Amino acid sequence: MFIDEKGKLFGKVNIIDLVIILVIIAAVAFVGYKFLAPGMAGTDTQSVAEVKYYIEEVSDFVADQIKVGDKLMDEGKNVPLGVVTNIEFGPAVSYGTNQEGAWVTSSREGYKSMILTGEVPATKFDHGMIVNASKYYVGHTFVLLAGQAKLYLRVYDIDFK
16 A cells, blocks of 8 residues: 555655645645736736726716716726816717618717716736736726716727837
8 A cells, every 4th residue: 555554655755745845836836826927916017007098988977977087997896097188079979770680870869978087006918908817808898887987888998109
């Protein structure tokens, strides 16, 4: 057998000693991975990202609640995403079908489209940005809180300064 009558593995190593050694090796590997892995906080530097968020159709009364300087927050992840630096409005973009069944876009009264620009400290990576361990990409759809407004939108552009 592998374990003799004295509780030693192959007659040389005590089982308890082996378990302790394995736990120590696992702890060292875990700590090494957390602090030395590429792309992790501590090895990459943060810079300011200018992020544009696009919403095709938002009610006028909701859009009126957002002001330059308002804080931005990802509602689902509870991640702060900086502050509003610019707001651009355009006609609302609504999708529907016409009488022939083809998809068309149109505008809607009482609604507008909006590009919201914000600045946030972030870490750049190959596909987008990392903010508080949460990754964001162009095209990423989520719920953004801006001032007193709740918006269902997507990331339109990420530009690091």
